Amino acid sequence: MIDISTELAGLKLGNPTILASGILGVTKKELEQCVKNGVGAATTKSVTIEPRKGHETPVIVETPSGFLNAVGISNAGIDEAIKEFSGWKSKSPLIFNIAGKNADELSSMAKKISSSGIRVDALEIALSCPHTPGFGTLAGQSSPEATKEIIRAVKQSISVPIIAKLSPSVSALGEVAKAAESAGASAINMGNTAGPGMVIDIERKAKLPSFGFGGLSGPAMKPIAVRCVYDVYEAVKIPIIGTGGVTYGKDAIEMFMAGASAVGVGSAVYYRGPKVFSKISNEISEWMESHDYSSIKELVGAAHGR
Amino acid sequence: MADKKTGEFSFQTVKIAKVTEENYRIKTFELDVNIAAKPGQFIMVWVPGVGERPFSLLSSNPLRLTIAKVGPVSEAIHKLGVGDQLTFRGPLGNGFDFRKFDKLLLVGGGYGVVPLYFLAKEAISEKKSVTVIIAARTEKDVVLEKYFSDMGAKVIVSTDDGSKGFKGNAVDAAKHEGLKNFDCVFSCGPEKMVYFLAKSCEEAKVKSQLSLERYMKCGIGICGSCDLGGFCVCRDGPIFDGEKLLKIQDFGAKKRNSEGILQNI
Numbered sequence: 001m002i003d004i005s006t007e008l009a010g011l012k013l014g015n016p017t018i019l020a021s022g023i024l025g026v027t028k029k030e031l032e033q034c035v036k037n038g039v040g041a042a043t044t045k046s047v048t049i050e051p052r053k054g055h056e057t058p059v060i061v062e063t064p065s066g067f068l069n070a071v072g073i074s075n076a077g078i079d080e081a082i083k084e085f086s087g088w089k090s091k092s093p094l095i096f097n098i099a100g101k102n103a104d105e106l107s108s109m110a111k112k113i114s115s116s117g118i119r120v121d122a123l124e125i126a127l128s129c130p131h132t133p134g135f136g137t138l139a140g141q142s143s144p145e146a147t148k149e150i151i152r153a154v155k156q157s158i159s160v161p162i163i164a165k166l167s168p169s170v171s172a173l174g175e176v177a178k179a180a181e182s183a184g185a186s187a188i189n190m191g192n193t194a195g196p197g198m199v200i201d202i203e204r205k206a207k208l209p210s211f212g213f214g215g216l217s218g219p220a221m222k223p224i225a226v227r228c229v230y231d232v233y234e235a236v237k238i239p240i241i242g243t244g245g246v247t248y249g250k251d252a253i254e255m256f257m258a259g260a261s262a263v264g265v266g267s268a269v270y271y272r273g274p275k276v277f278s279k280i281s282n283e284i285s286e287w288m289e290s291h292d293y294s295s296i297k298e299l300v301g302a303a304h305g306r
Numbered sequence: 307m308a309d310k311k312t313g314e315f316s317f318q319t320v321k322i323a324k325v326t327e328e329n330y331r332i333k334t335f336e337l338d339v340n341i342a343a344k345p346g347q348f349i350m351v352w353v354p355g356v357g358e359r360p361f362s363l364l365s366s367n368p369l370r371l372t373i374a375k376v377g378p379v380s381e382a383i384h385k386l387g388v389g390d391q392l393t394f395r396g397p398l399g400n401g402f403d404f405r406k407f408d409k410l411l412l413v414g415g416g417y418g419v420v421p422l423y424f425l426a427k428e429a430i431s432e433k434k435s436v437t438v439i440i441a442a443r444t445e446k447d448v449v450l451e452k453y454f455s456d457m458g459a460k461v462i463v464s465t466d467d468g469s470k471g472f473k474g475n476a477v478d479a480a481k482h483e484g485l486k487n488f489d490c491v492f493s494c495g496p497e498k499m500v501y502f503l504a505k506s507c508e509e510a511k512v513k514s515q516l517s518l519e520r521y522m523k524c525g526i527g528i529c530g531s532c533d534l535g536g537f538c539v540c541r542d543g544p545i546f547d548g549e550k551l552l553k554i555q556d557f558g559a560k561k562r563n564s565e566g567i568l569q570n571i
Contacts, residue, residue, distance in 0.1 A: 022529075027566070045530065051567060056356075057359070075565060077567075080567055269528050274541075
């Protein structure tokens with residue numbers, strides 16, 4: 001079989017599939033199950049400084065070729081999360097995702113993780129949640145200035161590589177990515193859900209998800225995600241995780257050609273089941289074999305200038 | 307596993323055709339729709355402005371839900387009457403796998419008997435021998451007894467306080483029937499009951515299939531809220547083999563709340 005390993009922010013991934021934050025990732029056992037199912041790296045669901053219930057259900061609704069979700073960053077809080085995810089033993093890296101109201105909150109969480117001594121291979125900063133007041137885009141964290149301030153503060157609080165998870169719904173995306181890079185981010189995850197969007201159930205004359213709007217994921221957002229990855233690749237030198245609508249191996253190839261070195265996989269866990277990671281990996285290597293590629297590196301950014 | 311198509315998970319809104327009061331806190335809602343579901347599967351019912359929760363099915367053809375008033379969503383549903391709208395998605399989850407067995411023992415605790423009625427109905431139509439234990443704390447909590455006896459199942463009622471039928475808990479009643487007399491034991495009810503029943507089945511070397519509950523949000527195996535030992539109860543369950551469950555540390559002991567914090571059961 002073809003070598004489909006990839007490197008990202010100093011992390012070695014056996015294959016380029018990464019479980020996107022917010023899919024499974026509530027518990028360590030779930031992440032271990034993803035490893036069994038072939039994931040290249042696993043990301044926790046976003047963790048905040050205090051426990052959060054999140055929004056009332058329905059938190060997710062189906063749309064043509066995708067989902068809208070507004071979960072509301074439900075999580076057990078940083079102290080419980082450190083206990084939950086301690087003792088990670090897999091060869092596949094563990095990416096710990098945190099969300100916070102401001103730079104202070106995020107850097108104090110980073111300090112807690114650092115001083116706990118648990119194994120965390122990279123820290124991903126959710127600057128881009130589109131549906132939770134006080135966090136992400138609704139707190140203005142998607143601007144170049146806020147991105148720089150937050151990444152810099154977190155970088156000083158922990159020694160593991162920092163991944164900045166950006167929103168596809170900003171106009172000066174290249175500037176945001178540059179801000180993250182200059183502040184010390186080792187990689188960009190491009191990125192979060194798109195929109196936000198709204199569904200109205202016409203029989204009930206009511207909005208969905210129950211929060212009133214939610215982030216768009218799944219195949220419906222893939223062209224937006226590909227364009228964002230392309231733009232970020234033009235703007236920065238650090239590696240990119242292409243996240244948004246990756247469901248099949250050919251979607252991952254498209255992300256590589258746009259400039260991604262790895263791909264986030266989320267909604268596809270629904271479409272193709274928990275073994276989706278090994279399915280996508282197999283499809284990537286089949287495609288590479290039939291097209292005479294021997295490493296992912298050869299594909300990264302291949303569509304630029306064409 | 308075949309890939310999912312878009313649209314498989316959308317809400318549908320139907321009218322309530324009939325409401326039957328089963329006891330002081332349980333009602334059956336018959337809906338103006340038939341769905342293709344297996345016994346043990348569930349649907350997510352959404353009450354706009356209140357929330358969305360999973361409910362097991364009493365039958366699929368027509369779709370009937372037997373619902374206990376236990377929280378805000380079930381309370382809101384209890385206020386609905388004939389002609390009112392009900393909105394749901396599903397069926398979801400795996401369902402019971404009963405076809406390879408001939409002698410079935412069904413053990414329901416409280417309103418846990420609801421999905422077992424659906425199972426009994428299908429099993430009897432396929433000429434299986436069905437014995438059901440309807441277990442409850444006390445007489446007023448015994449439900450669906452006539453539903454089961456009308457279809458020709460052998461029915462045993464047990465109450466913790468002996469106010470009706472066998473005096474003792476569900477596990478005692480099941481042992482009294484002789485677990486070894488059955489090919490497989492199917493159960494739904496409070497988790498402690500289900501846990502001790504699974505242990506008894508393991509000791510008696512009898513297979514068991516058990517319906518479990520965890521805090522569900524998405525219902526389709528992606529949000530991770532309903533984790534049980536790395537499995538999603540909504541997608542990998544809600545029906546699990548007893549042998550598999552007994553290897554999971556949290557079974558019978560702990561479950562997570564909506565924040566994901568582990569709490570004792």
